Amino acid sequence: MNRDDSPAINPTAASLLGFLHDGPLTGWDLAAWAEQVIGPFWSLTRSQVYRELAAMAQSGLVEPGPVGRRDARPYAITEAGRQAFAHWAAAGPGEATMRLPLLLFVALGRHIAPHQLAAILREQREHQAGLLAEYLKLRKNLEAAESAADPHLMAILEYGIASARTTLRWIDGLPPELTGTPDRLTDPVGYERPKP
Secondary structure, three states: OOOOEEEEEHHHHHHHHHOOOOOOEEHHHHHHHHHOOOOOOOOHHHHHHHHHHHHHHOOOOOEOOOOOOHHEEEEEEEEHHHHHHHHHHHOOOOOOEEEEEEEHHHHHHHHOOHHHHHHHHHHHHHHHHHHHHHHHHHHHHHHHOOOOOHHHHHHHHHHHHHHHHHHHHHOOOOHHHHOOOOOOOOOOOOOOOOOO
């Protein structure tokens, strides 16, 4: 418990409480919103959303509303939920834990067939190029919108753009014995290959 008896919450619960600051949402809506807004950097399954909502309702952090169409039940943040979120935010993000499967594959690459590792790297490069193109399109659309985009979400979008570009540069800089070929795939929009 915190100093004012607010229950300590985990980052997943904090993300849901953060979304509920804007108004009541169903578990389905929360999962969809989380996928769209934080999905690229914070994985959250529907089952986790419903599990967290049940736990937070039991702790008094959210209040379930009446059941609506298709048994959908909206949840609203309570004052206790706002306080728990404020305590979580005041503590800061803490140390980051990094779990990047691509780096694990490269680290253990000497135990993976060379053609398999090269195929994985090509696939990952294509994926990152697709992400970059998607992020750049989203940024363009947000900048062209009549209303001002949320600067917090724009900051996260810029991080995604920078991260995709960095990953592309890293893959492009790997030695040919890892990538299987000196030739690279076509550069995605918005990515400039460093000069050799």
